[in-house]
Amino acid sequence: MRDQILCDIRHDADVGELRRQATAFCQATGFDEESLGRVAIVCTELANNIIRHAGSSGQVVLRQITETAVPGIDIVALDTGSGMSNVERSLQDGYSTAGTCGNGLGAVQRLSDLFDIDARPRHGTAVICRIWSRPHPDLFPSPFITGAFRLPASCEEVCGDTWAIDQMDERLCCLLCDGLGHGIHAAEAAEAAVTSFLQARGEPIVSRLEQIHEALRPTRGGAVALIEIDANSNRLIHVGLGNIAVRYRHRGQWYHLPSRQGIAGHIRASLRSSESAFEPGDLLIMHSDGLSSRWDPAVKPGLFERHPLLTAAVLCRDHRRGADDVAVLAIRRSEPCDNTF
Template sequence: MNLAGTLTEVIPVDDDSRIGQARRRAKQLAEQLGFDQTGAGRAALVATELATNIFKHAQSGELHCRVVPGRGGQGIELIAIDRGPGFDAHRCLRDGFSTGGTPGEGLGSISRQSQVLDIYADERGAVVLARLFPRDVTDLRLGVNQHAMRNEAACGDVWHLALRGGKLSALVIDGLGHGEEAEEAGRCGAEAFAQRPFEHPDALLTDMHRAMNGTRGGAAAIAQYDADSGTLQFSGIGNIGARLISAQGSRGMASHPGIVGVQYRKAHTFTYAEANAQLLVMYSDGLQSRWDLGDYPALGMQHPATVAAVLHRDFCRGRDDVTVMAIDLELLNG
């Protein structure tokens, strides 16, 4: 499985006309992926309920849409994000319970129509994740939230992910600056990485350096996990952040100074033992680095896509392209 990165599509939910827009977009994505009529209807219903909940209970927020990989095919991811008063997820999942005087069928309906439903709500707001897949396709516990600065068409951040048996190789590149030239730099590096993603990270960075020569260059980081040994290797040049998170705490991963495609002294790969069943988070500098999942009770146990969405909501700088990738390393076990 060799997965090229895509941007997150954002639908602002700031008036009731956006509900129809969300419904139409979800149905369109489902049809593009080959969902049957019933499946496309499910996607439209889930998008409608998510957007309606934002508008009625938080007044404004966003619906994030993207095509996501699964085991055996692709599916649709819809994430409702707001900064409202939060809610009790367990109570709201029961049909008939409502915080806004409605019939109280929204979250219950979303749960029945989706293969994956994940909710995180506190005083900062709420994130509701729903994923829908065609028959015989199952979820992968990974999530990416990626946005171009000011929602421009070109994004200087690029990600790529490869899975093979019990091995994973993940890449994040931040092309210098933003816009088309930054995107070109990132794409050149990602194409070199994709040709042999399970080579040693030092060799991959050398290939990427050669491929990005003549472009603006950028920061880049590679994380490779082997489920058999439970070890993770990490090599980075520039300011891509990365952390391994467990119930016991968080381990930051070190990068070296330089610009891939322009100049750096030498890559060095660090090995982190006992990484199994931990959460890997990689992010570009469009995300502030001062976040701590310990400030969000139990968030580390949620779906990685929920984690990525919460971090983007609360720590996006807003003045650069931004990427947050979160991967449950246990997805490769067994």
């Protein structure tokens, strides 16, 4: 079964179809009746909002969360409509600009275990919701908040760009891979990279990339970048092969981390890692070349303070190249006692 479903929302009939797909998607991973009901209401309200306020020009993406002991689902609604002039007011029950009772967005927020929104006037609306299949156990505070989003190329059902996250207490290691081209063979290369990355857990990231290179030899190969962040030492280590873009914000300034030229699995240069400071409040963005590298943080005030999943989704919506797969991974170092998300 696919771990992600993309639904275009253009007509009223798409609302019911999204609800049916979301319910079936969640039943397969063991959602109870109460959680299934929440998923159905959230999807219905988000899709109706696209129909009413965005000129039927939006998408809802459903992604299974299977990396934790309790399965869940991320629901991401994106549109290119007129946005909102006052988000806080729009979340209040009884407020509406479309002649409805005005309880939809507030209900979505209440029914979600995680909720965040970006809705700048004339720039569209993006909403993320996370719903767990059953009550989620309390987790120890993490020094990292992560979010990733991907979309396949136009006319493709599978995405050849993917990511993996490996966290051990205060240390986070992550991979972003862009399988060469797109379609099923690109996806096979990307999944081979993920498998190798996870099998080499605990090894230095240069060694992990070398092993990924060997694992991708039978495939068409791809571009790969690895990041390791140590919260105890406030250090970031990067190594990359191919055109995965890596940008990070440190103390308010943005920097680029270059990768070596090559194709993992086929053409490998001498691999060398680089180190940088990465402190609480800093933010890192990794993305494949399915996203234009010309995005400007100054044009999107406030977006990079939102949940990393919302940041990644909005970057995909606004700057993707439709002819290719795209994946964006965002990581923020948490401030001490930061429980915002």
